[in-house]
Amino acid sequence: MPTIELLRHGREMGARLAADLGEATRACIAVSRAEASALGVIALVGFVERGGELMLLAGLDGYGTETAMLRRFERMPGARCRIYHAWSGTAFLPRLYVLDIGPRRVVYVGSSDLAASGLSRDLAVNVRIEGSASEPELERPMRLFEELFWSELSWPLSYVFEAEYEALRAARRAAIERAPDPSAEARLGFAVAEKLGEQRGKASARRHLLVVTAKSYALCMQTKSFGRRRQAELDRYGKGDPFFFHVTGRGRGLRAMGMFTGETYRDEAPSIRGMDGGAPPFRKKFVVLGELGKEIRTRPILESLRPGAPKHWFNGFVQDSHTLSIEDFEALRGAFVSALAAEQGTSKANAG
Structure with a gap:
């Protein structure tokens, strides 16, 4: 049979x-x-x-x-x-x-x-x-x-x-x-991604800030997947959950917005096993809703929502990946969309 x-x-x-x-x-x-x-x-x-x-x-x-x-x-x-x-x-x-x-x-x-x-x-x-x-x-x-x-x-x-x-x-x-005009296609894609990010930010049970190094960020974007050492650590990320990548380091910050789309899987590809120290083998796929050419600082975006917060509150905030409140997510999304629109406007002006 x-x-x-x-x-x-x-x-x-x-x-x-x-x-x-x-x-x-x-x-x-x-x-x-x-x-x-x-x-x-x-x-x-x-x-x-x-x-x-x-x-x-x-x-x-x-x-x-x-x-x-x-x-x-x-x-x-x-x-x-x-x-x-x-x-x-x-x-x-x-x-x-x-x-x-x-x-x-x-x-x-x-x-x-x-x-x-x-x-x-x-x-x-x-x-x-x-x-x-x-x-x-x-x-x-x-x-x-x-x-x-x-x-x-x-x-x-x-x-x-x-x-x-x-x-x-x-x-x-x-x-x-x-043809068609690449800039017109980019504008349509931007509009769809903006609407999807807004809708998932409101409808999803959880929203996330993924705190990564520049090296980890590059691998995530190359494979369109986010990894952890243990499978259970990925259970918090549900299909359809939106997120932002915050890249650590001086002068770094918010870089990309995405949405998880798949189930957890184990990746044994050489690109994963061959990284220095080995990359996390358990991974979850995502789609990119937008990526900035240069990071924007995360702290100033959220500071206005925290009057009277301790001086070093942000150090703890970006210590590791975590869920975001709807208020924090919307503040980050608004700033991210504005920065992305400004980048696209600059690129179009330079091309013209």
Whole structure:
């Protein structure tokens, strides 16, 4: 009886696919987009180098596929690559992965393309099916892959077509960079983030000030996750809770506003384990609602709310991460939004 699992995020897909690939002898992949960025998430090159058989079929919709990646595998024994030419206004969107592991077979069907975004960052939903390769539920995906791979619309990559495709791909990239107006998109994003921060500040049970060093802040923003040494320490941060990052150090202060979005997980990535002293392994994902180019001082924003407070009250306030009252959060949010709007106005004036 096959086992079926629902994978709720791209990083789950990437982690499970990487583990399965380590045991597989054959991988058949049909995706709408194939990018070299995927090779940083799954060891597909190593899989072929150790004798694994790879059959890779990629679409051309949106000019997302990188032909250089296909060429790289074509030069390797054991790998075959083809491109699928969708026709008559249709799109090629299979996102199908079939891996053979001895008598077993693992199939992934879903929304993750062969790219780092779909295998690590995106909110991509996928279904994983595992069982005997002879079971109907696992035979049919392989038959479908073979139909697509050997279809009359599936061709090997020719050098003439590749040159024309890459020229159009470069032209499309240039057009996207010109329009729509990036500043208009930034203003829309700013308006959405401002409204979301305001709404979550009122609706959430808790609001937080995350006190971090500059080094920890950089890692948090790189991974879009906040970490602690023990899993229980992250239980105070609920999904949908808004927060501010306060960066410690002379001249530092409030730097970014965000919102927690995920459940606690353990991250064993080299970027986490390889940090000096090791970064906290238990982490929780967040989205960034806004980031300042330069910190603003936190103390003056809150001082007016504390008449008669002891002289050194702020030292204790930023000793460690903690929850914020609605009043403190709103004061920080108002100052943060004003500072961010001023930065964006300055950037627009300089660009003009």
